[in-house]
Amino acid sequence: MKCEQISELLPDYLQGGLSPDQHHTVEAHLQQCVDCSEEVAVWRKLSLLPVEQPSPMSRVRFEAMLQAYQAGRSNEPASGPSWKKRPSSWNFFHWLRSPFGAAAWSAALLVIGVFAGFRMAGPKPLSPDIAEIQKELASTKQLVVLSMLQQQSASARLEGVSWSTREQQLNPQVLSALLHTLRYDPSVDVRLAALDALSRHSTQPQVRNSVVNALQEQQSPLVQVALIDQLVEWHDREAKPHLEKLRQSQDLNPAVRQRADWAISKLN
Amino acid sequence: MLQVRDGAGEMLGVLFDRYQTPLFNFYSKLTGDRTLSEDLVQEVFLRILKYRQSYRPGTPFRAWVYQIARNARIDHFRKFPRERAFEPEMLPPVVPTDSAQEHQEAELLHRALLQLPEDKREILLLCRFQELKYEEIAKLLGCELNTVRTRIHRALQELRKSFHQLTEATLKQANAAAPENLPPRGGRHEV
Numbered sequence: 001m002k003c004e005q006i007s008e009l010l011p012d013y014l015q016g017g018l019s020p021d022q023h024h025t026v027e028a029h030l031q032q033c034v035d036c037s038e039e040v041a042v043w044r045k046l047s048l049l050p051v052e053q054p055s056p057m058s059r060v061r062f063e064a065m066l067q068a069y070q071a072g073r074s075n076e077p078a079s080g081p082s083w084k085k086r087p088s089s090w091n092f093f094h095w096l097r098s099p100f101g102a103a104a105w106s107a108a109l110l111v112i113g114v115f116a117g118f119r120m121a122g123p124k125p126l127s128p129d130i131a132e133i134q135k136e137l138a139s140t141k142q143l144v145v146l147s148m149l150q151q152q153s154a155s156a157r158l159e160g161v162s163w164s165t166r167e168q169q170l171n172p173q174v175l176s177a178l179l180h181t182l183r184y185d186p187s188v189d190v191r192l193a194a195l196d197a198l199s200r201h202s203t204q205p206q207v208r209n210s211v212v213n214a215l216q217e218q219q220s221p222l223v224q225v226a227l228i229d230q231l232v233e234w235h236d237r238e239a240k241p242h243l244e245k246l247r248q249s250q251d252l253n254p255a256v257r258q259r260a261d262w263a264i265s266k267l268n
Numbered sequence: 269m270l271q272v273r274d275g276a277g278e279m280l281g282v283l284f285d286r287y288q289t290p291l292f293n294f295y296s297k298l299t300g301d302r303t304l305s306e307d308l309v310q311e312v313f314l315r316i317l318k319y320r321q322s323y324r325p326g327t328p329f330r331a332w333v334y335q336i337a338r339n340a341r342i343d344h345f346r347k348f349p350r351e352r353a354f355e356p357e358m359l360p361p362v363v364p365t366d367s368a369q370e371h372q373e374a375e376l377l378h379r380a381l382l383q384l385p386e387d388k389r390e391i392l393l394l395c396r397f398q399e400l401k402y403e404e405i406a407k408l409l410g411c412e413l414n415t416v417r418t419r420i421h422r423a424l425q426e427l428r429k430s431f432h433q434l435t436e437a438t439l440k441q442a443n444a445a446a447p448e449n450l451p452p453r454g455g456r457h458e459v
């Protein structure tokens with residue numbers, strides 16, 4: 001076959017879009033044609049070009065742009081709940097700070113709306129495009145989780161925790177936020193829900209560590225028992241000394257002490 | 269503290285993390301100008317914020333972003349016409365080094381790319397680095413799918429030629445400089 005005919009196939013060959021027959025034809029031609037094979041080689045060599053990194057100031061500028069834009073849009077005086085003070089470990093949310101807060105629910109609604117849009121518009125087979133947008137949305141959802149975990153209302157935070165369980169993979173920020181919730185959330189229900197959510201991610205080492213550490217920190221018997229049960233479920237033998245320590249602590253709820261004894265025997 | 273009335277802020281944060289580097293590379297490889305590229309990336313995100321209503325869920329998001337990116341660049345050069353086009357000659361010469369052959373190849377290829385006419389460079393960047401599908405590129409450039417294929421082929425042909433020339437020139441330079449100092453090739457021993 002001539003180069004001209006091959007050249008019509010070449011672009012699809014490069015992206016792997018040819019039928020097996022056509023693919024074979026092109027490969028056979030490449031074996032004997034220097035020009036065409038060099039063209040393919042140059043295409044492949046393009047991967048040698050390094051990915052350049054924008055300067056760190058880029059992010060700062062972006063933040064400023066976002067704030068300026070939002071300030072320009074919100075002419076009405078600020079109202080509603082003021083920003084809740086959080087312990088310093090929440091500082092890693094720093095970059096997210098301004099867009100968060102009261103926006104959580106509208107963001108949630110937005111995501112739900114977009115998902116509903118898919119369901120109605122999209123026929124069953126997932127095209128790669130839709131898969132990609134779903135990926136995009138998955139991370140948006142994680143951001144919504146983050147913002148919900150910071151809400152003042154316990155039921156909103158609870159909802160945030162339960163949203164997190166719909167994702168198989170949690171990004172590090174959501175994971176840290178859940179660990180923080182497990183330790184410091186004022187509501188027992190929310191802490192229990194966080195433990196439940198985290199139990200699905202036991203392969204992450206920091207999850208196990210946090211559960212063990214929470215054992216000493218938690219005062220609520222309900223949470224203590226749940227933590228102990230979780231450690232037994234994981235057959236976490238390294239937790240044994242921590243359980244021993246717990247059962248020796250003064251004014252421990254008797255039910256919790258009993259549970260700890262049971263756990264220690266289980267882990268033997 | 270600012271009150272935000274919709275979820276655009278957090279969405280945009282995610283998008284920024286995901287797209288700022290690819291977009292920056294699109295611009296920097298296209299224009300060879302880092303500062304301008306960073307400005308254009310900012311412009312893209314401002315436009316995404318402004319025009320987010322025009323995105324139709326269910327259509328390829330990446331293609332939408334690159335549509336905005338192209339327009340931002342076109343508008344920029346409409347507002348600030350270039351005094352002169354980018355000249356590869358403005359770059360310092362590639363010094364042949366025998367240690368980092370791959371690095372040198374990349375450098376030569378980069379130059380070859382910058383020597384291409386802008387439209388050819390752009391189409392190669394779109395399909396090779398921004399990983400857009402040919403159909404998406406066709407839509408983006410407003411042309412037929414077959415035209416995209418032809419253009420990619422032509423761009424690649426031209427890239428091959430200038431890469432070839434640059435490589436030859438560098439080799440000649442290297443041989444002239446130190447013909448006897450070439451390292452042995454393929455010096456691995458059979459065991």
Ligand SMILES: [Zn+2]
Pocket residue numbers: 002003006029033034035036037
């Ligand atoms: Zn050929």
